[in-house]
Each structure stands twice: as C-alpha cells, then as structure tokens.
Amino acid sequence: MEPATVALTQVTALVGDDLAPADGTVVIEGGRVAAVGAVPVPAGAREVPLPGCTVLPGLVDTHVHLGAPDGRGPLALLRALADHLRFQPGRRRAFLAHGVTTVCSLGDENAWVHDLRRRTADGVLAGPRVRIAGPLFTAPGGHPVATVGAAPGDDWVRVPGSPDQAREQVAALAGGEDPVDVVKVVQDRGDPARRTLEPIAPPVLAAITEEAHRHGVPVVAHWGTLPDLAELLEAGADHLQHLEPRGPLAGWPADLLEAMVERGVTLAPTLAVTEALLDAGTARTLRRRVLEFHEAGGTVLAGSDTGMPAVRPGAGLLREIELLAACGLGPAEALAAATTGPARTLGAGAPLAPGAPADLLVVRGDPRTDPGALRRIALVLRDGRPTTRRRPRRGETP
Incomplete structure (x- = not known):
C-alpha cells in the first residue's frame, strides 16, 4: 500500500546536488518527493508542521x-x-x-x-x-x-x-x-x-x-x-x-x-x-x-x-x-x-528533488553549520514512510 500524500511544512529543505536551502514545504506522494519549496499543500494531504527543522536526503x-x-x-x-x-x-x-x-x-x-x-x-x-x-x-x-x-x-x-x-x-x-x-x-x-x-x-x-x-x-x-x-x-x-x-x-x-x-x-x-x-x-x-x-x-x-x-x-x-x-x-x-x-x-542515495525517492532525514537545527544537528533527529522517512519520529527533548526547539 502506497503512503498517503504528506506535506512537511515550515521547514528548510536542502535541495539538489549543492544542498541549497529552500524554505517552505516538502510534498511527498507515492513514496517520492513531489514538490519542494514555496509550494501549496495539496488538498487532502496530511500536513506535518516541523518549525525550526531541516529536511535533507537520507x-x-x-x-x-x-x-x-x-x-x-x-x-x-x-x-x-x-x-x-x-x-x-x-x-x-x-x-x-x-x-x-x-x-x-x-x-x-x-x-x-x-x-x-x-x-x-x-x-x-x-x-x-x-x-x-x-x-x-x-x-x-x-x-x-x-x-x-x-x-x-x-x-x-x-x-x-x-x-x-x-x-x-x-x-x-x-x-x-x-x-x-x-x-x-x-x-x-x-x-x-x-x-x-x-x-x-x-x-x-x-x-x-x-x-x-x-x-x-x-x-x-x-x-x-x-x-x-x-x-x-x-x-x-x-x-x-x-x-x-x-x-x-x-x-x-x-x-x-x-x-x-x-x-x-x-x-x-x-x-x-x-x-x-x-x-x-x-x-x-x-x-x-x-x-x-x-x-x-x-x-x-x-x-x-x-x-x-x-x-x-x-x-x-x-x-x-x-x-x-x-x-x-x-x-x-x-x-x-x-x-x-x-x-x-x-549512485547511492539521491539528492532531494522532485521525483527522487522520499528517503529523508529531518533534524532540529541546521546541519550545514552545526554537525550536532544530525543527532537531533525529528523524523526519518524511507520511501515516504516514517521509520523514526522523536519528540524534542527538554530544552530543544519543538
């Protein structure tokens, strides 16, 4: 069964080969990335707000x-x-x-x-x-x-x-x-x-x-x-x-x-x-x-x-x-x-871009400037399906 359409909102996505930051939304449909950036949330999509988080390739x-x-x-x-x-x-x-x-x-x-x-x-x-x-x-x-x-x-x-x-x-x-x-x-x-x-x-x-x-x-x-x-x-x-x-x-x-x-x-x-x-x-x-x-x-x-x-x-x-x-x-x-x-x-993994498999890591903070952000995991997706989701610890940004 394919996962439903999901929209990760209020995030910064690291997009493409150069991991360029794009603020907005990551839309996932059928286990793949459908859209990234300043895009609307599709009708009927399950919205997951993740303020203060960065979405990057797994x-x-x-x-x-x-x-x-x-x-x-x-x-x-x-x-x-x-x-x-x-x-x-x-x-x-x-x-x-x-x-x-x-x-x-x-x-x-x-x-x-x-x-x-x-x-x-x-x-x-x-x-x-x-x-x-x-x-x-x-x-x-x-x-x-x-x-x-x-x-x-x-x-x-x-x-x-x-x-x-x-x-x-x-x-x-x-x-x-x-x-x-x-x-x-x-x-x-x-x-x-x-x-x-x-x-x-x-x-x-x-x-x-x-x-x-x-x-x-x-x-x-x-x-x-x-x-x-x-x-x-x-x-x-x-x-x-x-x-x-x-x-x-x-x-x-x-x-x-x-x-x-x-x-x-x-x-x-x-x-x-x-x-x-x-x-x-x-x-x-x-x-x-x-x-x-x-x-x-x-x-x-x-x-x-x-x-x-x-x-x-x-x-x-x-x-x-x-x-x-x-x-x-x-x-x-x-x-x-x-x-x-x-x-x-x-050919291992894929940049975050429309059409790519939704193998994604969501962390609290910005790993481009702080390697420690990779240890503050909010969500892990494999083929668009959540495999790991963690609530923020005390003192962390929600």
Whole structure:
C-alpha cells in the first residue's frame, strides 16, 4: 500500500546536488518527493508542521559489513549467527534510527547479501537500501585469508589464481539478472613492522577492474600502503577505502594525488574505525591528508566501516561526519560526503528533488553549520514512510 500524500511544512529543505536551502514545504506522494519549496499543500494531504527543522536526503554509509559479528567469544558468535539468520534486525533498525537510509555493504556472503538486498528493496524487511559488493577479491596470502582465516572457498571471498579466472569470477558477479552494485578488491601489503600480506598480482588486478568496468560496475578498493595505491591507480580502481599511517603519513606523492583527482577517484578515509587506535598526533596528521586531498579537488565520501569493533550502526557514520568536518572540510562539505557525494559518484542515495525517492532525514537545527544537528533527529522517512519520529527533548526547539 502506497503512503498517503504528506506535506512537511515550515521547514528548510536542502535541495539538489549543492544542498541549497529552500524554505517552505516538502510534498511527498507515492513514496517520492513531489514538490519542494514555496509550494501549496495539496488538498487532502496530511500536513506535518516541523518549525525550526531541516529536511535533507537520507544519509549514506559507503562502507559497512552487514554480516560481520559484533564481538568475539562463544556468546557473541551465537548472537551473530541468530542475527545473520534474521538478516541483522538490530543493525537495520539502528541505521534507520540514525537517519541512514542507504548503506554499501563491502564484503559479505554472496547469496545471503543478495537475499537481504531483495528483501529490503521489496519492503519485506524494514531497513536502509542496501548496495552490495558480495564477496571481496584478494590474494592467497592477503587480507582476510591471512588475517582472519577466511578460506579461499568461502562465499564471501574470491581468490583468483589468474587473469582469466579473475574475469570469470567478476563476470559471474557483475553480469546476469542480479548483479552486484560494486566490485571490491583488497590490495594491501600489510605492515612490514608487524605482518606482511600478499597483494593481488597486477595482471590479476587489472583483469578484475577491466571486467567490472566492461559490465558497468565500479571497483572499490581497500588499500594500506603507497605501493598499493599506485597499483590500484594503474589498474583503474574507482573508489578508495581507508586512510592509514602506512599510507601517506609523510605526505601525498604529487603524482599519485594528481592522478587520483584527475581520474575522479574518491576517498572514504573511515576515520571512525581508526580513531580509537591512533595516537593524537597521528590522527591529526591523517586528518590533514584528508583536507589536502579535498583541497586538491578530490571527492571525500563518508564511510564508517560498521561491523568492525567499536563502530556501531548509524552512530559510526554520524561520528565519521563529525571527524570529516574536523579535518577542515567544514560541516556542509562533511554533510555532502554522506549525501550528495555518494549519490553523484556511487549512485547511492539521491539528492532531494522532485521525483527522487522520499528517503529523508529531518533534524532540529541546521546541519550545514552545526554537525550536532544530525543527532537531533525529528523524523526519518524511507520511501515516504516514517521509520523514526522523536519528540524534542527538554530544552530543544519543538
């Protein structure tokens, strides 16, 4: 059953690719945005006055792992198994409760995550829209085979032994009637001071990216060191995940930075997952590197790496946005990294405009100037249907 026509009135809407403010009304019909701005309330519409509130596109977390357990030990594994069988109900609710209406899951059991994507798309399961990579591509001695014990035959990894095998495996995922949204590769040499890892051989890496692009599917890459980055750029990867001290701690090599920007390669630094692991000086340096990439013209995206220890669904993305703002991007650019940036570069989410799905977040205050406004949620809509509505706390603007 389609939702009735709803008019969110007395709001400021952040409209289009540049999140331009438009005061007035947001009209929602049939699960989509029908009109925005100084427009009349349609006859028969249910009016929801929200004075002092801002309506913006639902947030996009560009890096989650929906199938990963939340902890270790027998009880954690039992809970993880139960949640896995039920398609992670707690995580789905938590994402929506924090205004996250789209997630990109980068490394899960292939059959399971395809099923989850179908069920959330059909509305059988409540939750954010799910974009998927399915299994991730790695080397026999690479992460996660050599780190967490993934077996080459597991459904959440692919370990091609040759370029031809790589093409076959990518075609099986990116072709057909139910293709993945992105292909993920792990190109990571590890840490020479602790444990080295095997990266994907360059001919195999090139075959993966070429085949993915032949099917119109972008390539997302986990990386660690500057040699990893150079090989990924040579192979034609589209989106980079993580920014670690093993990478450009001493500065971006000019040729690599120029290549990233010229080719439109995005960077999701996942600062929320490394925040607790790094000393203050190293964390500040990495934030400077994010700002340098941004100031050079690069596109920064917000990804939390939810599924890893201490990064909670939804809350992790809000923290990532705060950390991006602290890099020097400022609140407005950090907000774009979780809304219009993913929509433009990954096709994940959509700007607030007539015809777009009504996946919307309503907050008290203005998140363009105050990142804390994202924590003052008034309403979350998924396909025009309320999933979360909160009364203002004492002292908040109603």
